[in-house]
Amino acid sequence: MLVRILFLLVTLAGELVVGGLIDTFITTRKDFSGLLVYFSMAAWLIGLEMQARHILRPPGGAADPPPAGLAPAGGAVHIRAMAAQLDHTTIHAIFSRFQAAEPEPKGELAHVNAYTLLVAVALSAQATDAGVNRATAALFRIADTPEKMLALGEEGLIAHIRTIGLYRNKAKNVIKLSRILVEQYGGAVPSSRAALQALPGVGRKTANVVLNMWWRLPAQAVDTHIFRLGNRSGIAPGRDVVAVERAIEDHVPAEFQLHAHHWMILHGRYVCKARKPACPACLIRDLCAYEEKTE
Ligand code: SF4
Numbered sequence: 678m679l680v681r682i683l684f685l686l687v688t689l690a691g692e693l694v695v696g697g698l699i700d701t702f703i704t705t706r707k708d709f710s711g712l713l714v715y716f717s718m719a720a721w722l723i724g725l726e727m728q729a730r731h732i733l734r735p736p737g738g739a740a741d742p743p744p745a746g747l748a749p750a751g752g753a754v755h756i757r758a759m760a761a762q763l764d765h766t767t768i769h770a771i772f773s774r775f776q777a778a779e780p781e782p783k784g785e786l787a788h789v790n791a792y793t794l795l796v797a798v799a800l801s802a803q804a805t806d807a808g809v810n811r812a813t814a815a816l817f818r819i820a821d822t823p824e825k826m827l828a829l830g831e832e833g834l835i836a837h838i839r840t841i842g843l844y845r846n847k848a849k850n851v852i853k854l855s856r857i858l859v860e861q862y863g864g865a866v867p868s869s870r871a872a873l874q875a876l877p878g879v880g881r882k883t884a885n886v887v888l889n890m891w892w893r894l895p896a897q898a899v900d901t902h903i904f905r906l907g908n909r910s911g912i913a914p915g916r917d918v919v920a921v922e923r924a925i926e927d928h929v930p931a932e933f934q935l936h937a938h939h940w941m942i943l944h945g946r947y948v949c950k951a952r953k954p955a956c957p958a959c960l961i962r963d964l965c966a967y968e969e970k971t972e
Contacts, residue, residue, distance in 0.1 A: 850878025895934035902945025911966035
């Protein structure tokens, strides 16, 4: 920080010195061509200063936003809310309580097969599960396979999903991915993260949800609720979603890995809420490391 301040002071002083010299030159020589030199030098020094700001910014510093494309929508966590990583015994106790309260947690996106799950998750980006379910209730009655979706077409799909944000782009992607499923996978949904992520509109989170909910792999899809809960509680602190995903994989005991995604998402959505976490009613209050618990 000190180096950064010194560098900025030097460049600012340079601007002032050059400005003063040019001003003197203009005043004594009555030659206004010096103005051109002045603006050129000022522009060069301002450029140097901006470069300094960029170069000297600490990578991943507290004031930086999470890396683009990695932080979940609305999920950027304030540095104060990032607790230290909890130990194994504490995390085991937390997930034992989650399991006792809800042995078989379920996702809330309505679907009838792997394909409709994939489409529902793709549609749910920056939308609520309830909103997606309202839109897909009628859609999946007539288009529950990629072949039927292609027959419905982009405009037909849009007619069903126009209440969902970014519906035009999502409709384009659903039609494109349906075509790929038909042409490359015989209409089936692939079961690897790489193959899923190669589909249009399918990111790491969507792929992980499908792997977890349909293929029952211990994949951790980190959304805004899991990101917030992981950082506040110390279950899985991390500056971006991949770091939180890794922390869950590394620290949650194996017997809880399969359902960790749903336990955390439901707890984050309904208890450890963004604006005002319901700490007094939280079943892991005594184990949570968040320092600003509500009363
Ligand atoms: S005690 Fe409060 S901050 Fe900690 S997990 Fe529960 S609701 Fe969230």
